[in-house]
């Protein structure tokens with residue numbers, strides 16, 4: 027159960043990894059926009075990750091994660107054949123599917139992972155998809171080929187100009203929406219990436235009046251609607267991201283509040299990382315089995 | 319005459335106190351508060367029972383535990399016998415002995431209450447169940463021959479555990495599907511270790527497994543599989559998904575950092591063991607000045623947890639007075655002893671934060687009690703102009719829980735009432751769907767462990783009948 031079947035490193039600094047997990051039921055059931063929660067072991071926390079892709083026949087679920095703290099680092103340290111204590115899902119609402127005409131998908135960094143599964147679903151529903159993917163630098167881009175295969179048009183950007191278009195994804199978004207003023211074919215923008223980037227994707231699309239969906243990575247505990255840790259303000263109302271989302275109308279999301287809430291545990295997160303790295307270096311705890 | 323004498327004698331003999339950790343010490347650790355009776359004290363307490371011919375206490379118990387019988391067995395020194403007697407009607411005596419509101423149930427009706435103090439039924443129940451568990455000889459009941467019928471139980475709280483236990487004994491093939499990674503419902507995620515050690519819940523869950531109940535954890539019904547899909551591979555379903563939806567006050571500042579629902583606060587601490595951070599990965603804000611809103615068991619648990627996490631001040635802010643508090647007397651008493659301060663007749667109106675989004679205080683308004691409302695409790699009314707601010711860095715909102723909407727919202731044919739509780743017959747658990755039963759907090763709204771178990775018992779009988787005809 028929950029065995030890691032493949033593992034690949036997409037980039038080193040920051041470290042982004044992909045894994046395929048054996049989870050046949052979830053693989054059959056998960057739809058675009060949904061996520062899973064994993065727990066490493068008995069002492070582990072419950073961590074949400076988007077379903078980046080599924081292979082229902084082989085019973086595999088693909089996750090892509092950036093190592094930002096203890097849990098994602100420890101996940102990244104596992105190898106093929108290792109098992110996760112829990113792998114729970116699919117959770118959250120699938121992306122609302124329909125015929126939107128043309129959909130503009132804007133993905134930043136790690137956000138390419140969730141975007142991929144959504145684009146897959148959009149195409150299956152007969153939409154035209156224009157995708158913009160971007161990252162700080164070339165090394166942090168992944169799945170360009172997969173995204174190109176799925177999308178009708180693909181734009182690739184890097185902040186530092188090391189690959190593709192030199193500039194932020196919002197620059198291309200702006201240009202495409204300008205062009206779209208006349209044709210009006212773009213009926214929906216979907217922006218997924220770091221919170222700041224999503225905020226600006228929304229700011230960019232707002233004057234054009236095009237509906238914009240974002241997927242919010244709030245802090246979660248149970249991810250079944252039981253605790254409210256994940257709450258955000260959308261259009262003045264409190265919503266639970268894990269059951270009402272994770273996707274919301276980006277023009278109504280209170281991003282500033284969300285960003286502040288994401289910082290609640292910064293101090294503890296630092297302690298956890300230091301303890302984890304210390305443990306790995308000196309062999310004084312069980313983390314490495316005393317090998318080092 | 320003779321009866322009168324006995325009563326007078328028992329009256330003179332006061333109820334035996336249960337030794338417990340000293341308040342100052344226990345307020346800083348997560349170990350269980352009371353130590354439990356010794357064999358001798360248990361026998362002495364049990365011998366206070368008058369063995370009434372028409373025992374009133376039994377009527378006060380929602381599952382009609384055979385109280386005089388089990389108490390009598392303790393008085394005779396047959397502790398294992400007492401435990402078995404308890405288990406004839408109550409599958410979780412070690413739990414109920416600790417968390418039931420006995421003072422308003424069995425003990426309220428004990429004849430000794432009129433003239434003095436009732437027999438300590440809850441403490442004796444706990445004693446017998448603990449004795450059996452420590453002896454390690456859990457008696458396995460007779461299991462009826464396999465019927466070949468399969469039942470899915472959704473939710474592993476007290477309601478679900480009871481249904482599963484009763485049906486497996488009748489020979490049915492039972493599987494519990496639990497959303498969280500640990501089975502037990504509120505018993506594992508809500509009620510703290512210092513009130514209900516998790517090892518006790520685990521022992522009960524293991525016992526069910528030994529009877530043949532299958533348990534699938536981390537399985538969120540409604541998402542991975544709907545009730546309709548479950549009915550394709552099971553002959554019947556029981557829904558016991560509880561009242562797990564946190565209610566907020568809907569006041570300004572409720573999304574500030576440092577503001578928790580009681581469910582989040584307690585889940586982090588209990589289920590995820592955040593009090594052992596960083597040994598366990600899940601963090602929690604360890605506030606120095608904590609205010610808990612509400613006056614029920616959930617509020618007491620939260621305010622006492624705050625102390626154990628290191629709070630210097632832990633307040634309960636409640637809009638009525640001490641008399642109206644719905645929490646068990648024992649919990650209020652324990653909280654007070656440990657240093658929880660009660661700000662009564664006060665209602666939070668606004669939460670105040672700094673520019674970084676962290677909570678710094680709560681503005682309250684003073685209340686006074688007016689005319690009684692529908693519930694018979696006097697309605698609190700605001701005193702204009704009486705606002706005051708309490709400086710706090712953490713707030714826990716414990717004003718109630720609504721029904722968990724996940725299963726109803728993914729089961730179109732399942733009827734709910736206007737609050738979102740599943741419509742089910744209280745005597746049988748029958749819902750609007752054939753073969754689907756429900757019970758516990760998801761039907762009644764937040765209630766008690768023993769009531770959820772009672773609902774589970776009734777549903778098990780009805781499901782068994784239904785399965786005979788299919």
Ligand SMILES: Cc1cc2nc3c(=O)[nH]c(=O)nc-3n(C[C@H](O)[C@H](O)[C@H](O)COP(=O)(O)OP(=O)(O)OC[C@H]3O[C@@H](n4cnc5c(N)ncnc54)[C@H](O)[C@@H]3O)c2cc1C
Nearest residue numbers: 074075076090091092095096097098243244245246288295
């Ligand atoms: C619905 C959803 C989908 C997500 N999908 C992905 C994904 O596909 N790939 C990916 O790399 N990340 C994803 N995330 C974010 C991921 O959950 C966090 O990066 C992870 O929890 C960090 O844990 P950590 O212990 O490694 O880091 P920590 O040290 O705990 O945190 C480091 C940073 O991550 C943020 N964070 C901490 N805990 C959480 C949490 N439970 N949820 C969200 N953010 C948190 C903190 O604000 C902090 O800035 C998703 C989050 C959500 C809610």
Ligand SMILES: Cc1cc2nc3c(=O)[nH]c(=O)nc-3n(C[C@H](O)[C@H](O)[C@H](O)COP(=O)(O)OP(=O)(O)OC[C@H]3O[C@@H](n4cnc5c(N)ncnc54)[C@H](O)[C@@H]3O)c2cc1C
Nearest residue numbers: 473475476477497503504508539560758759765766767770
């Ligand atoms: C903090 C706290 C303290 C309390 N103290 C007391 C006390 O002292 N005495 C007392 O008598 N009562 C007390 N109560 C109330 C009592 O715990 C509840 O009334 C009782 O647990 C209800 O049992 P239940 O089986 O209906 O639901 P729950 O115990 O809530 O269990 C429901 C279970 O269903 C699971 N579930 C939910 N949705 C799904 C899904 N979609 N798929 C699968 N599983 C799902 C949940 O994870 C949970 O495990 C307290 C409650 C709380 C919160």
Ligand code: SF4
Nearest residue numbers: 379383414418423424
């Ligand atoms: S189960 Fe609860 S109500 Fe019944 S006898 Fe025991 S303590 Fe009293």
Ligand code: FES
Nearest residue numbers: 247249253254268
């Ligand atoms: S994570 Fe607990 S309600 Fe969303």
